[in-house]
Amino acid sequence: MKAVVKPVSEVPATIYDVAQRANVSPATVSRVLNGTQPVAPATEQRVRKAVAELRFRPSRLGVALAERKHAANGIVFPDLSGPFYTEVVLGYEEMAAERGRSVLILSTRDREDAAQAVLSLADRVDGMVLFGRTVSDEVVREVVATGIPVVLLNRPAVAGTDVITTENERSAYELTEHLLSHGHRRVVYLGDPNASADAAGRWAGVSKALKEAKRRRLIAPCGADENAGYTTATTLLQAPNRPDALVCFNDEVALGAMLAAEELGLDVAITGWDDVMAARFARPALTTVRQPMRELGALAAAALDERIAGARTELIHRVLPTELMIRNSCGGHSA
Amino acid sequence: MKAVVKPVSEVPATIYDVAQRANVSPATVSRVLNGTQPVAPATEQRVRKAVAELRFRPSRLGVALAERKHAANGIVFPDLSGPFYTEVVLGYEEMAAERGRSVLILSTRDREDAAQAVLSLADRVDGMVLFGRTVSDEVVREVVATGIPVVLLNRPAVAGTDVITTENERSAYELTEHLLSHGHRRVVYLGDPNASADAAGRWAGVSKALKEAKRRRLIAPCGADENAGYTTATTLLQAPNRPDALVCFNDEVALGAMLAAEELGLDVAITGWDDVMAARFARPALTTVRQPMRELGALAAAALDERIAGARTELIHRVLPTELMIRNSCGGHSA
DNA sequence: TTGTATGCGTTATCAA
DNA sequence: TTGATAACGCATACAA
8 A cells, every 4th residue: 555645746845844754853854954963864864865855955044044144245345347346256255155155245336325225235144344435434333233243345444343455555655666766757646545545545655655755746636447547647648747657546547547648649657556457458568556356355255254153253454465567557668 | 100111132123022112013013114004103103113212123034034035136157257247247236236136146167066056046046147157957957946037148048047148140240251351361260169159159150251251161269268369379370371360259368369469470350259448458459349248137137027026927038239349450440 | 903823944942 | 862842033814
């Protein structure tokens, strides 16, 4: 006489279905699946058989509620254009995946409800990393107040957060010194120190080198994209007493400035920041600064994980080194 | 006489805490917060007051389980380097956010457990989009079998999936015709038709144009990165009877090939695909094909949403047009 | 208009 | 080694 067996249905099986089919309690099924407690071999066999037959997959929804955790991390960035954020996100995802956590992304790019979006993300993750230039300190504090660990990237610390940044001032200083050593006398910085900590840090380095060399500390407030670089440089290069070197906030700005110089038929030294792919292919090739983007993301994920797991309670503040990529655009290297 | 009021605690308040403080039932709190049923003004006031005082935020975990949905979408891509995937992801995230859904990302880049990772992602979302070159058809079928809607991007359809692709063959055909009209006679395609549907489609277009012009249909199997392009082109350009035009699978390959040609001091026409930033800055500027990346992502999110909401049951298959960006690298345009 | 009670799918505690 | 059963935090039929 055949046993009456529930047919495999289209609706997902629950742990109760499995329990019933294996003639055990739901608790035992859970124990088998998670290895949380010893189970008799024979019992385990029955359970595994039932699981396979019913194609049972534990509901993440149920698991999450019972464990009261999402097993997911968030990451908030202003934009994804350019390789910088992209690479960081990739490094972050990779490390998170290794540790069994999913990652939720959120781009704040000119979104009016950015604050709301970030807060709402906070409800869906066990921890999150926030890039500079995304939301106000006030919002960061609110997120911290929800109780989840927060890691800040390239942004000044807020109480209760871990911080990881890449080095700015020293590299900018060296870059400027290099320019000066090539005989450039009138160097101006294209960027807006008020716009971000990065921009401020780089200006600080440039400024310091200029001061030490007893040069005028010139700065041209400028947006962070190619168009801003092009426009600003066009104006600058047509003014009397035009600069012979431009230290740009990033590669996009620098590339835009190169276009301007090219159009005006002017020979001016130009440097960028980030080492985007286009920097290598521009002619002359762009001198720039490379950041360990991948590592930045991976470290952020690791830091978050430590706090989520409770393995660390004190906060950290790490600064990652950057690397000068001297190429032809800064003059003196046979462009 | 003061009412006894529960102090605001550090542990998150639940809907029961709010109900108690407002002297109503949890159901009423839910109704106020979600506007699912009319509530008396006075009652609503009390509830909102309690919500504010307790800083109550509904637990996503509880909501998700009760509603039996994640309110989240997934997206799986092979990599994020290069602007292509990045822009698509951005378009996707933007559209998803507009519709109140979070997005979970998953990169399969040389990950051995890619299949497992994708399946596990399937448990955490209400629907997902999969790029070509990520997992096998078998895995796609398994995901479809879980019951969640699946949208495939730049990849041949699998039963039960929506498909959105960008046009390949026609653009490749036009690109090749253009090259031929410039007098190039020996044009070879750098790419691997077996590696992806994109590579195959582009080769089909090149092949067709060559055939119609009664030229030899030459192809050099080649990886999809800069290094592969450089290596392949170096070999090709040093062989007897070398090509005078290279149609490359993408911009990275083309840029690598340009480096090779430059090193060898050879003048050869080169075209790419994707219009990465470096394409504009290379000298000569790279002729390439632009895809509506942002739109691709947005459409995918929209398609997913329709199926998740049950607004559409029949499957779609859309092909988005691409645009030729004729610049200098294809010769005849005063490079 | 509001409250009661149950379901959602797990995990985990406490007995047995 | 195993089974009841109570959380977990909300939504929602069903009553009142």
